[in-house]
Amino acid sequence: xxxxxxxxxxxxxxxxxxxxxxxxxxxxxxxxxxxxxxxxxxxxxxxxxxxxxxxxxxxxxxxxxxxxxxxxxxxxxxxxxxxxxxxxxxxxxxxxxxxxxxxxxxxxxxxxxxxxxxxxxxxxxxxxxxxxxxxxxxxxxxxxxxxxxxxxxxxxxxxxxxxxxxxxxxxxxxxxxxxxxxxxxxxxxxxxxxxxxxxxxxxxxxxxxxxxxxxxxxxxxxxxxxxxxxxxxxxxxxxxxxxxxxxxxxxxxxxxxxxxxxxxxxxxxxxxxxxxxxxxxxxxxxxxxxxxxxxxxxxxxxxxxxxxxxxxxxxxxxxxxxxxxxxxxxxxxxxxxxxxxxxxxxxxxxxxxxxxxxxxxxxxxxxxxxxxxxxxxxxxxxxxxx
Amino acid sequence: xxxxxxxxxxxxxxxxxxxxxxxxxxxxxxxxxxxxxxxxxxxxxxxxxxxxxxxxxxxxxxxxxxxxxxxxxxxxxxxxxxxxxxxxxxxxxxxxxxxxxxxxxxxxxxxxxxxxxxxxxxxxxxxx
Numbered sequence: 001x002x003x004x005x006x007x008x009x010x011x012x013x014x015x016x017x018x019x020x021x022x023x024x025x026x027x028x029x030x031x032x033x034x035x036x037x038x039x040x041x042x043x044x045x046x047x048x049x050x051x052x053x054x055x056x057x058x059x060x061x062x063x064x065x066x067x068x069x070x071x072x073x074x075x076x077x078x079x080x081x082x083x084x085x086x087x088x089x090x091x092x093x094x095x096x097x098x099x100x101x102x103x104x105x106x107x108x109x110x111x112x113x114x115x116x117x118x119x120x121x122x123x124x125x126x127x128x129x130x131x132x133x134x135x136x137x138x139x140x141x142x143x144x145x146x147x148x149x150x151x152x153x154x155x156x157x158x159x160x161x162x163x164x165x166x167x168x169x170x171x172x173x174x175x176x177x178x179x180x181x182x183x184x185x186x187x188x189x190x191x192x193x194x195x196x197x198x199x200x201x202x203x204x205x206x207x208x209x210x211x212x213x214x215x216x217x218x219x220x221x222x223x224x225x226x227x228x229x230x231x232x233x234x235x236x237x238x239x240x241x242x243x244x245x246x247x248x249x250x251x252x253x254x255x256x257x258x259x260x261x262x263x264x265x266x267x268x269x270x271x272x273x274x275x276x277x278x279x280x281x282x283x284x285x286x287x288x289x290x291x292x293x294x295x296x297x298x299x300x301x302x303x304x305x306x307x308x309x310x311x312x313x314x315x316x317x318x319x320x321x322x323x324x325x326x327x328x329x330x331x332x333x334x335x336x337x338x339x340x341x342x343x344x345x346x347x348x349x350x351x352x353x354x355x356x357x358x359x360x361x362x363x364x365x366x367x368x369x370x371x372x373x374x375x376x377x378x379x380x381x382x383x384x385x386x
Numbered sequence: 387x388x389x390x391x392x393x394x395x396x397x398x399x400x401x402x403x404x405x406x407x408x409x410x411x412x413x414x415x416x417x418x419x420x421x422x423x424x425x426x427x428x429x430x431x432x433x434x435x436x437x438x439x440x441x442x443x444x445x446x447x448x449x450x451x452x453x454x455x456x457x458x459x460x461x462x463x464x465x466x467x468x469x470x471x472x473x474x475x476x477x478x479x480x481x482x483x484x485x486x487x488x489x490x491x492x493x494x495x496x497x498x499x500x501x502x503x504x505x506x507x508x509x510x511x512x513x514x
Binding site for chain 1: 457460461464468485488491492493494495496497498
């Protein structure tokens with residue numbers, strides 16, 4: 001990295017003769033600022049143009065070098081500036097204290113110009129590299145956040161009016177996840193509901209999940225009938241072969257609800273079953289597991305995708321989710337299985353009300369450690385009132 | 387999608403996958419034991435393709451010793467199935483542990499390739 005201007009070094013010494021000596025050594029390579037007391041040094045260090053390095057004499061009246069160093073290291077504005085102590089030969093044994101206080105090095109007096117210049121150059125290079133690294137990390141994080149906001153923006157608003165209500169929870173395991181989902185009315189009668197889960201997470205997975213979800217949302221897939229789940233998955237499979245998408249593939253669940261007939265057609269590709277809850281004549285809830293056993297999208301071109309259907313006759317509730325909802329480490333070290341997750345959902349589900357918050361809390365409580373889930377958590381809930 | 391399955395209580399060495407194979411009467415039985423994940427699947431992929439080329443496209447994967455399979459592992463099985471098919475044979479699976487069986491079922495591999503209870507049942511399927 002090129003430095004357009006000379007780095008700034010602040011020399012702190014109460015003896016003017018020492019200041020001019022150091023200035024003489026440094027001025028060909030650096031812009032030198034001088035302070036004759038600790039107080040003045042702290043002021044310059046905290047100014048809008050802080051130095052790139054501080055050379056600090058130990059023996060000074062009022063505030064000695066150690067005290068100045070303590071102040072510098074306790075202030076977040078000056079903490080990162082490297083400090084090198086200037087030490088008389090007789091004080092070398094005290095240098096352990098200086099290094100403990102956060103100094104990066106020390107130079108003994110009388111100063112040997114080539115040694116002093118070499119040590120200073122090393123520390124300034126390290127400091128600039130560290131600053132550049134922090135800055136590039138900050139920029140990357142900002143870009144990732146922007147991308148994460150875009151992904152969130154692709155997810156639909158909950159539907160809170162009419163005969164179908166929707167809610168969802170989405171918790172990516174890293175700032176960018178590989179899950180995406182959505183729903184939209186294909187025409188006046190047919191509501192499409194879909195969720196997909198790209199292998200892995202991070203930027204690559206998020207890019208694929210967003211482009212696949214956009215293809216579904218905008219209904220721009222060749223030869224697909226968007227009211228036929230099998231046809232949609234086959235078209236997705238032909239459009240997103242893993243060889244053309246950096247060896248990434250995804251699992252998917254796609255359903256179409258016909259609000260006139262109550263028919264729910266569905267197809268899945270390598271995806272855990274969606275759960276549909278209906279009520280029988282005694283108002284006991286019945287769980288249906290909706291899965292059609294196809295392999296994931298992107299594995300094999302030209303595959304047919306089976307679909308299935310059932311009729312919803314009364315109030316019902318549907319859950320579509322990614323495997324990150326249940327693939328978690330429990331306190332005893334074991335992984336929760338799909339079977340156990342199925343039992344939990346079956347036990348807690350009440351058809352008439354939204355329970356996405358309850359399910360997220362229940363799964364969070366099972367985790368062995370706080371913090372994000374091991375994998376992206378996506379849970380989509382659809383409540384049908386008929 | 388992160389992983390596919392793991393054993394519940396065993397501590398398994400993360401990098402371990404042992405591969406045994408045997409070819410009898412033109413049927414190749416391959417038995418991977420341990421974990422088939424992102425780390426071990428590359429080696430497994432190379433071995434299984436070489437074994438099919440050198441022996442037979444009629445392949446049985448005996449999964450009795452496999453206690454974990456990730457999506458990368460599934461991909462290797464698929465590659466091997468393609469290889470076997472292009473050689474005029476078939477590839478089928480057998481003896482999967484419950485956690486691995488669950489993954490094979492969810493992923494659609496079980497209905498596509500078949501998971502037999504025993505090696506003998508699998509061998510007789512690929513022979514016919």
